[in-house]
Amino acid sequence: AQTVTQSQPEMSVQEAETVTLSCTYDTSESDYYLFWYKQPPSRQMILVIRQEAYKQQNATENRFSVNFQKAAKSFSLKISDSQLGDAAMYFCAYRRPTGGGADGLTFGKGTHLIIQP
């Protein structure tokens, strides 16, 4: 079974600074999807960024980018120019490719990101 590990229960960063959240995963698959979801206090799950394992290029979405290291099974999220609205729980998630969405997402336990004004 796949596992996803987020080793940082909590991170704190000054507004406008850059922060990196770590995620490692374990899988025997060669093709899969990885995601970062944000969960603010409203508890709504919001997709931040996605990465297909077959793509070598790291995904970017505005101030959010990932460092995908397939051999190391590492998938970190970098947030540049941190804003107060970025404060939330961040979850790393893994999805198998075969059978479509059959097995759902496997989530890490999350990192609580605090933005200091």
Next chain:
Amino acid sequence: NAGVTQTPKFRVLKTGQSMTLLCAQDMNHEYMYWYRQDPGMGLRLIHYSVGEGTTAKGEVPDGYNVSRLKKQNFLLGLESAAPSQTSVYFCASSYSIGEQFFGPGTRLTVL
């Protein structure tokens, strides 16, 4: 376009009572999922469906049943609620590949 909606948003049950959570999506997604989220944990998959009339067990299925009679709806049932089922429940839907879209969650407390 409402996306994924869940009913109700909050519920309090007594041990042994039953209830059904309703999830609806208007994105014509084939796949639908039920997750639970407990404090300090990520979401864990309860049951899922890959199409109308089909359901399958996820990681933590015990104590729950599901039905997918219509493509746009996915129901989660608790036949005899237990305090261990106190949690926040999320429904999600997706196409066959890519990201899942989540509902706003239902906070359930079992006394």
